[in-house]
Amino acid sequence: MKLSELTDWFALRNVEPELVLAQYAELHRQVPLLYALLAVNSLAVTYTHFGFAPSWMTVLVPAVLVLASLARLVVWLARRHRQSNAQDALRELRKTYLLAVILASAYVAWALKLNAYGGHYEQAHVAIFIAITVIGCILCLTKLPQAALSVTLIVTIPYLAYYLSTGNTVFKAVGLNMFLVTAVMIQVMLNHFHGFRQLVTSKGVTERLSRENLRMAHTDALTGLPNRRYFFEALNDRFAQAAENGKPLAVGVIDLDRFKPVNDTFGHLVGDRLLEAVAERLRETSVPTLLISRLGGDEFAFILDCDEVSATDYAGKICAELAEPFKVENLTLSISGSCGVAMLESGCVEAHQLFDRADYVLYTSKESNQGNVTVYSPAHESKILSAQALESAMRSADLEAEMHIVLQPLVNYRRGEVVAVEALARWKSPSLGDVPPTSFIAAAERSGMMHDLTLMLLTKTLDLVERLPPGMKLSFNLSAHDITSPSTIFAMVASILRSGVDASRLVFEVTETAVIRDFNTAIGSLDMLRALGAHIALDDFGTGYSSLSYLLRLPIDRVKIDRSFIPGCDTEAGCNLLSSILALCSSLKLTCIAEGVEDADQVSILRNLGYESFQGYYFAKPMPIEELAPWAQAWTAEQAAGRKRTIDRSLAP
Incomplete structure (x- = not known):
């Protein structure tokens, strides 16, 4: 690894958002355990050295360290159910990294200073405290290896240097043994984090592909508008919400007039470019709560949370926009759009009924009101019932x-x-x-x-x-x-x-x-x-x-x-x-x-x-x-x- 890459790694730069969020989620479960471990072990060491070391070392210093650890424990517990974005999570990881380094430095300095007091048992307790601290940091900070490695170096190097300098063979052996164990654990931690990172990356790629596939499954490939499948899924959801809350809901179906002659005369390429231009104009007419989709061919549809007057005004705006000439492939093409609109009313108990009403008056509009808007009314209902009766009679005849x-x-x-x-x-x-x-x-x-x-x-x-x-x-x-x-x-x-x-x-x-x-x-x-x-x-x-x-x-x-x-x-x-x-x-x-x-x-x-x-x-x-x-x-x-x-x-x- 290059020096610049190593520096970026330790500084938590260029980290994938998915990895940051995964690290942050894992640390919510592990970091509180680390702070609890440090607090309990500090109190235990303080207890065994009470009476041997000065009171400021057995009361004042450990009190500050324990309170700081408990404060961080409370902060992590309070945030465990909070939703965070990648930027906020990265900020917390860097803060945790910095505080871990500061607290590790304070703990090891205090422990080594405390080692000068007491007998062999007390000194052995300090050695155990330091060893457990290192192991606990590695285990609890596995998902933040930069902090784990930094804390290990901060604790292990002074610890090893101190015991090698004592001239005591036992302490030298303990120091070297601890160094080897720590080195092995660091390697295991890095291997584990590598696997964790690959898993997160793979999951992220899978989720992105899944989202992209879902987006593509719900998007019309030519125009980029939501497609027929997405439209009807959204219609079912919004119909249910509007019906439950007693809110108005409008559905409109738009069909282009004179599009097929353009397609037949100038070819499908020009026809496709024209549909793209139509979709762009429809996007430009966007209003709040609007969903507009391409159902297929030259047919579009919209859903809008509004009353009949607003829906009619919006549909009229669409028809007026579509009546303006289009510039396509150096051609000036004139078409128009007819629109049928239906409102959620009593008697309409299913989403498909609302769409069928809009679709029915669309073709009424194309026959007698081409290029304009026709709104569904009770008169249309009687015609639909007559048509349904006729279809029923045909099927049984x-x-x-x-x-x-x-x-x-x-x-x-x-x-x-x-x-x-x-x-x-x-x-x-x-x-x-x-x-x-x-x-x-x-x-x-x-x-x-x-x-x-x-x-x-x-x-x-x-x-x-x-x-x-x-x-x-x-x-x-x-x-x-x-x-x-x-x-x-x-x-x-x-x-x-x-x-x-x-x-x-x-x-x-x-x-x-x-x-x-x-x-x-x-x-x-x-x-x-x-x-x-x-x-x-x-x-x-x-x-x-x-x-x-x-x-x-x-x-x-x-x-x-x-x-x-x-x-x-x-x-x-x-x-x-x-x-x-x-x-x-x-x-x-x-x-x-x-x-x-x-x-x-x-x-x-x-x-x-x-x-x-x-x-x-x-x-x-x-x-x-x-x-x-x-x-x-x-x-x-x-x-x-x-x-x-x-x-x-x-x-x-």
Whole structure:
């Protein structure tokens, strides 16, 4: 060991905090015993020398030494239950070290001075006192080897020098024997402390790794925010505390709007940088008692001890911050955040209920109040109960028997033909009556039944294909779950192959909002269906996030314009928009279909714009397959008769 290292060691410098705390804890048990040993042995030596030595040596000096030892004993006992940090513990170790050196010097000086009085027995008692003092110091200060070694040197060197100088053979032998025993004990002490230090260091490393692993297990790797696991653990704890103490508690769930188009357009790296920037803004909005976490994807959540007004204000601040443009990788990206907030109220007995309420109104916010805050209210409670009743009815229903397929025709007006029909599911529940498709599809997705429901409806639809007129195609709608679930797509492909239906007669309709849930998976699913020979239609065109982008990137054959554009076709702006869409589809060689056509004026305007394919109540409402053939024959005959009348009028003189 270098001199500088030895100096640092004796000065208790550069000591690991874990080791300092461990030493301090061990000394709490051992140092009081040392002071008690010194006090008792001092009184014993004083007793045997009383009458031989002057009174100041048998009364005054030992009284001071004993009182000092007892005072230190009381101090150590008083601090045994006190929590100390590493800095305070190190200060106490250094103080103990210094006082041990001072007291050892005083004790050995007094003992050697006392050795000049009395007979052989009294002198032997002094030798024993010094030997026991050394052994006691080594044993009790093992966890502070600097003090133990210093005290041993302070006591042993004068002791050995004194007895070697007496010329008495017995005392020389005793001194040398004591020196050897002390040397062996010092080595044993150092070996023991080395093992103790390794144990503490190993334990410290293990604890640090454990803390780091726990931190990592509770931290989102991308954003550094607490993750979903930590959030729900904290929610359970804070919910219980708030419920017990009658304190307000708010939970908010935040979902980014327009994040997926950014991720799909610019790639996952830009998407990740954007999420990091979002997390940084959320940190900057921090307020007391706030916990904000990333639940996964582009969803975040917060817990806040506050009333509804404060929670709404805070959530509004978040939405305002997220609406400001982000600078990412030399790009300016504009998104927003929708937020749902729920307050701890009567009737909410579990933490997950509070979160579910916030999550429910989040999606209400995304549908009708995007980029803003929606607070849970009793009106939402009735909707949740209705949704729960619907899910319960679905789970207990015989859906295969209760659901049926109706068909709505799609016509080519120029040719006067019914070219396809769209399969639409209908459910008449014995307990709920007629349930709208939007309701039971949403319930199936929430309850995890969508996979089975899709396959059952597809099987019913495939059974109808052979009953259609030759050449007529059949459209089947795919939900967001279907198009992003490889297992569902694989099962659909298997079902089509087993049915023996010519896949070229099938058209699968998807919406942009369904596709953007997982764009890459959706493209793979559509490619798989096209590989069978099926056609793909982009439904509700114009209501998504980036329609032109999806037209270019999706493997589609036809486009169905959303019905919301049709009522405005009689305005200049509406006509211009519809003309632009038709021109775009024509340039991309995509069939363009106007759906939601309600009256003859709309048909006339759309035909003048160049539209040929139509679907809507003006032509026919959805009908059972038994009614399709008669209707198709009648409509085709009517169109043929109309064309004949037009030709006759044109040929008339």
